[in-house]
Structures are given as structure tokens and as C-alpha cells.
Amino acid sequence: MINITTVNNKMPQQDPEVRICNFEESALGYDETTAVAEAMRCLKCRKKPCMELGCPVHNDIPGFIGKVAEGKFEEAYQILQKTTNLPAVCGRVCPQYEQCEGHCVRGTRGEPVAIGALERFVADWHRENVGTASSEPAQKKGKKVAVIGSGPAGITCAGDLAEKGHMVTIFEKEKVVGGVLEYGIPQFRLPKDIVAAEIKGLTDKGVTIKTGKSLGKDFSVDKLLTKEKFDAVFIGNGAGIPTTMNIPGEDKEGVILASDYLMRINVEHGYDPSSKDPLPKAKRIAVIGGGNVAMDACRSAVRTGAEKVYVIYRRSEAEMPADPSEVFEAREEGVEFMFLTNPVEVKGKDRITGLECIRMELGEPDASGRRRPVPVEGSEFTIKVDQCIMALGSNCDKELTDTMDGVDTDKWGAIIVNDKTQATSKKGVFAGGDTVTGAKTVIAAMDAGKKAAAAIDRYLR
Ligand SMILES: Cc1cc2nc3c(=O)[nH]c(=O)nc-3n(C[C@H](O)[C@H](O)[C@H](O)COP(=O)(O)OP(=O)(O)OC[C@H]3O[C@@H](n4cnc5c(N)ncnc54)[C@H](O)[C@@H]3O)c2cc1C
The missing domain is CATH 3.50.50.60 (FAD/NAD(P)-binding domain)
Incomplete structure (x- = not known):
């Protein structure tokens, strides 16, 4: 008998101690039994706020989840296919907490249905059991x-x-x-x-x-x-086009843009310590920024074997734009967060040896509606780092x-x-x-x- 509770079925993860030593996927996905149990938590609301208000492409969320609850996984996939070409991707990276799951009625008294985990399950089940059969390209109209x-x-x-x-x-x-x-x-x-x-x-x-x-x-x-x-x-x-810090010394060796860093990690070399041209090794790494790119950079840095990884963010945790689950997982992996802190100078001769920072406090709200960070005079201090990754947004x-x-x-x-x-x-x-x-x-x-x-x-x- 499946027990339907207000608490959702957590997706298993690699243990933090293990996952910091590899680049394999952290989340391990649902098995069929857990997926069915989670799908049965859907209340099948008449108004479907998850779909109407929470999903930019209006996936038929209650429809596909209903099929998962019946164990009809391929039918669930076919429903998703009508509105999304990338369910395996969206199930993994969409900010569900502020989209579909943020509007789930179950979430008002307990935890929302794990819609992202179910989307991911359905897409993976299809890929593993049905495959992407080569379809005959549709007849071309000559355009x-x-x-x-x-x-x-x-x-x-x-x-x-x-x-x-x-x-x-x-x-x-x-x-x-x-x-x-x-x-x-x-x-x-x-x-x-x-x-x-x-x-x-x-x-x-x-x-x-x-x-x-x-x-x-x-x-x-x-x-x-x-x-x-x-x-x-x-x-x-x-x-x-990445934003830079515009502070003295940011052209020193060892200061790198998050986009370049992640690209090298992902594509050019993968992370392979035996590679002829490996990513420059660093022991103490500072990542500047508070969004998902900063989270990806700091969690990658941990996996390259760094001894200490800091995230430096000028506002407080409450203002951080990163997905809270990413912040949670980064902490589990040993990343240290320095909030209300801003870098003011990169120290070192030709290579970075440290980062001078200043403490910040929150003032009046700015144009974004968030409280503006203001430097605290005389609060400068230096942290010892040998690499700095700038993850300040892009244009x-x-x-x-x-x-x-x-x-x-x-x-x-x-x-x-x-x-x-x-x-x-x-x-x-x-x-x-x-x-x-x-x-x-x-x-x-x-x-x-x-x-x-x-x-x-x-x-x-
Ligand atoms: C590190 C990182 C993590 C992110 N994490 C998330 C997340 O978890 N969830 C989420 O929803 N979003 C996330 N985002 C944001 C999301 O990835 C983007 O919003 C999304 O990829 C935008 O899609 P796009 O097709 O507009 O652009 P892109 O994905 O940037 O693709 C643009 C393509 O155009 C190519 N291109 C650029 N210039 C030219 C040119 N002159 N000629 C030909 N080709 C060109 C590029 O090489 C690229 O392939 C993340 C972004 C980054 C950088």
C-alpha cells in the first residue's frame, strides 16, 4: 500500500563526500515505485495553477503526472512531448521552486509535488526504454x-x-x-x-x-x-558577454571569468587531471557572485580538488538569486559563503595571491527592489587565494x-x-x-x- 503524505519523496543523491571527488550527476533520479508514489500525491486541482501560472510553456502537468500514477510512463512522455522538446533538461535545471512547484497547491500545507523530478523520471524512462527512434523527417515544403x-x-x-x-x-x-x-x-x-x-x-x-x-x-x-x-x-x-569586477589587479594571472572556467571544465578538457593541458590547479579559490553560475563554478572548483572554496557575495543570503537547493548542496560540499562582502583589489605581483575585501551592510532598496549593499568604512580585510572566478552575470x-x-x-x-x-x-x-x-x-x-x-x-x- 502506497502511503501518500504531505512530505514529498526526496530524490536520492550521491553522498557529498563521494560526489566532490567526481563530475558524475549528483542527483540519482527516481525509480519506478518512488515515481508512482510521488505522482499519487498530485491533488488533480481543477484550476491547475502549476500548469497555468507556473509553467512558461504550459506543460499539462496534472495530465502527465496522472499517467505516471497509473504506471503508464510512455503515455506520460507523449503528453510532455506536445509542449516541450527538452523534458530531460527542464526536469533537471528549471527553477521549479519558483515555477510549477511554487504554484503547487500541495505546497501550501506541506511540500509541493516534486514535478521536476517526475518530469526528469519520465524523460529518462523514455530514453532508456523506448529511445529516440529515428523518425522520417516530415515532407519538406521547400522553405x-x-x-x-x-x-x-x-x-x-x-x-x-x-x-x-x-x-x-x-x-x-x-x-x-x-x-x-x-x-x-x-x-x-x-x-x-x-x-x-x-x-x-x-x-x-x-x-x-x-x-x-x-x-x-x-x-x-x-x-x-x-x-x-x-x-x-x-x-x-x-x-x-560577461561582466567583470572593474577593480585593481583583476587582470592578474589566476583571475578567470566563470564562463571561461566552466567552458574549460565542460568542453575543452572536461576535468581530466592527466590531460596535457589541464585546468590550472588551485588550492584556495574565491568565486565572486550569488547566482546559479557562481554555484556551478564553486561546486566545480570543489570537484577539481581545491582545499578551500569561498563564495563572496555583496548582499545577504536572502537576496541571493541562486536556486536555494544549489546553495544547500554547495554547503554540503564544503563551500564557505561570505555574505555582505565585496572584493576591492586583487593582490599579488603577476599572479593572484589574495583578495582584499570590504564588509558591506544593507541600505535602502535600489531600482531592483533589493536593499542596496553599502561598504562599511575601515572594514577591509584580505583572504589568501590563488584563483578567483568572476561570476557576476552576463550581457x-x-x-x-x-x-x-x-x-x-x-x-x-x-x-x-x-x-x-x-x-x-x-x-x-x-x-x-x-x-x-x-x-x-x-x-x-x-x-x-x-x-x-x-x-x-x-x-x-
Ligand atoms: C553556468 C550557467 C548555469 C545556468 N543554469 C541554469 C539553470 O539551472 N536553469 C535555467 O533555467 N537556466 C540556467 N542558466 C541560464 C540558461 O542556460 C540560459 O538562459 C539559456 O541557455 C538561454 O538560451 P539561449 O538559447 O537564448 O542562449 P544560449 O544557451 O546562450 O545559446 C546561444 C548559442 O548561440 C551561439 N552564438 C553566440 N554568438 C554567436 C554568433 N555570433 N554566431 C553563431 N552562434 C552564436 C552560442 O555559442 C550558443 O550556442 C544558466 C546559465 C549559465 C551560464
Whole structure:
């Protein structure tokens, strides 16, 4: 007899002592019995706030969970497939605590249904038991669409357009496909074989992928439309220009951007201590920032064998934008958080040897509504570190978007679109994901890719 309680079924995790020594996925996923037990906690609310208010792509959450409760896992997958192309990814990385699970009625008196864990279970069950059978690409209608960038926005747009019968080519700047899913989010949160399976689904649908092709260097939007005779273009180049600290000494050896650090960890070398060109080893590492990128960087740093890893954040824990479960897991892995602390100078001759910081206190709320951190005079102190990773957020590629003739952008370089169709000011050109919104989430980028694919299909017909 399955016991339905107000407490949800926790997903098993690798023990912290074990997981800090490897880059394997930390969370181990549900087995069938636990998934069914968890699905049975769903109250099948008539108003479905999880789906209507909590899910940007409106997955039929009670519908797929109902099928899991009946043990019909493939039917659950087919329900998810109608609205999401990346359930295995979203089940792992979506901020469920503020989306679907944040609106779950069970959560008002106890813990919400573990919707993310169930989505992940269904997607993994399908991949392991049914597989991504190569489907015959839909009959092509002779319309050519170029998709720039292969992150969640580009992948989703390309997949949906291919299903509608269009000839889609993705142009990707990097050697690898998947955007932040591949070279940003680390393996222990999102295994790369999961991303590879999603990409295979794309090529199975007949999408052509050209890597090492950079907009602005190898081609322009105009060239795609005129010379290469594409009928429409979707721009999904993300927002990957990192913010720096702007403090003295930040150009010293040993100071590294989180994007470069995670890319090296993820793609260029993986973390392989025997590699000929391994990531520079460091014993005491400071990560600056309080978002998910900082969490990914500090948890990766722990796994490289560092003796001490600090996270330095200028506000208090309550203002931290990172997912609370990431903060919890980072603490379990031994990361030390220094709140209300701001770096003011990188110490050392050519190489970093320390970081001078100042204590902060919270003043009046600023434009973001959060209380502004104010330095406490005379409170400077230095911590000894031999590596500093800057995870301070990222911006749109203004230099690139400013060169796109006829495509309107705002003062930060974000592309301006019609929010129903993702159409830009230039005929036949659409855009979506972080390049429009600034750094946001996987699911928001997917939503934009979906909307754009529907609008491009209408435009081409
Ligand atoms: C380390 C990290 C962790 C994150 N964790 C989470 C998380 O847990 N949950 C969550 O929901 N979100 C997370 N995010 C945010 C999320 O990954 C992004 O919001 C999402 O990937 C945006 O998708 P996108 O397709 O717009 O852009 P991207 O994923 O950035 O993809 C853009 C693609 O365009 C390519 N490109 C760029 N310039 C050019 C050019 N000139 N020519 C051709 N191609 C180009 C890039 O190489 C890339 O492949 C994280 C981000 C980072 C960096």
C-alpha cells in the first residue's frame, strides 16, 4: 500500500563526500515505485495553477503526472512531448521552486509535488526504454530557414520548424552544439549524454547543423537572406558577454571569468587531471557572485580538488538569486559563503595571491527592489587565494547586435521583438531567448523558440 503524505519523496543523491571527488550527476533520479508514489500525491486541482501560472510553456502537468500514477510512463512522455522538446533538461535545471512547484497547491500545507523530478523520471524512462527512434523527417515544403545559435532557443525553434516540414540549418559559433546546456551548466547537474540525445533528436528530424560558423565574422543576416536564399532567419545567439569586477589587479594571472572556467571544465578538457593541458590547479579559490553560475563554478572548483572554496557575495543570503537547493548542496560540499562582502583589489605581483575585501551592510532598496549593499568604512580585510572566478552575470552581445542592419535593439544591445511572434523590425527575421530578454532561463528561451517557430511557419505560408 502506497502511503501518500504531505512530505514529498526526496530524490536520492550521491553522498557529498563521494560526489566532490567526481563530475558524475549528483542527483540519482527516481525509480519506478518512488515515481508512482510521488505522482499519487498530485491533488488533480481543477484550476491547475502549476500548469497555468507556473509553467512558461504550459506543460499539462496534472495530465502527465496522472499517467505516471497509473504506471503508464510512455503515455506520460507523449503528453510532455506536445509542449516541450527538452523534458530531460527542464526536469533537471528549471527553477521549479519558483515555477510549477511554487504554484503547487500541495505546497501550501506541506511540500509541493516534486514535478521536476517526475518530469526528469519520465524523460529518462523514455530514453532508456523506448529511445529516440529515428523518425522520417516530415515532407519538406521547400522553405529554407536559418537558425543562428544552438542553445535552447535555437534548438527548440529548429526542431519545431523541421517538424512542420521546413529545411532548417543551424549556424553555431562554437565547435559544440547546445549553447549553455553543453558548455555552461556542468556535467554533475546536466550530463552531456542527455544534451547529446536531444541534439540527435534534431538531426533525426532532418536539421542540418554547421558548427564553427559565427554571425558577424563568417556571415551576416543579410547575406543569409539574399546570397544564401534563406526565406527566414531566427537569431538565438544568447547573452554571453560577461561582466567583470572593474577593480585593481583583476587582470592578474589566476583571475578567470566563470564562463571561461566552466567552458574549460565542460568542453575543452572536461576535468581530466592527466590531460596535457589541464585546468590550472588551485588550492584556495574565491568565486565572486550569488547566482546559479557562481554555484556551478564553486561546486566545480570543489570537484577539481581545491582545499578551500569561498563564495563572496555583496548582499545577504536572502537576496541571493541562486536556486536555494544549489546553495544547500554547495554547503554540503564544503563551500564557505561570505555574505555582505565585496572584493576591492586583487593582490599579488603577476599572479593572484589574495583578495582584499570590504564588509558591506544593507541600505535602502535600489531600482531592483533589493536593499542596496553599502561598504562599511575601515572594514577591509584580505583572504589568501590563488584563483578567483568572476561570476557576476552576463550581457547581450551589443557589438554584434548593433551591426545587424534593420534589426532594432535597445540601449543594452537586446534585440527588440513583438512578444507574440518574436518578429524583429526586419522582415523575415525573428529572435528569441537571452539575446532578447538578457540572461534568463532555459524554459523562457524554449518558449521564445516555440513562439518564433509557429510565427515563422505562418510567415512562410
Ligand atoms: C553556468 C550557467 C548555469 C545556468 N543554469 C541554469 C539553470 O539551472 N536553469 C535555467 O533555467 N537556466 C540556467 N542558466 C541560464 C540558461 O542556460 C540560459 O538562459 C539559456 O541557455 C538561454 O538560451 P539561449 O538559447 O537564448 O542562449 P544560449 O544557451 O546562450 O545559446 C546561444 C548559442 O548561440 C551561439 N552564438 C553566440 N554568438 C554567436 C554568433 N555570433 N554566431 C553563431 N552562434 C552564436 C552560442 O555559442 C550558443 O550556442 C544558466 C546559465 C549559465 C551560464
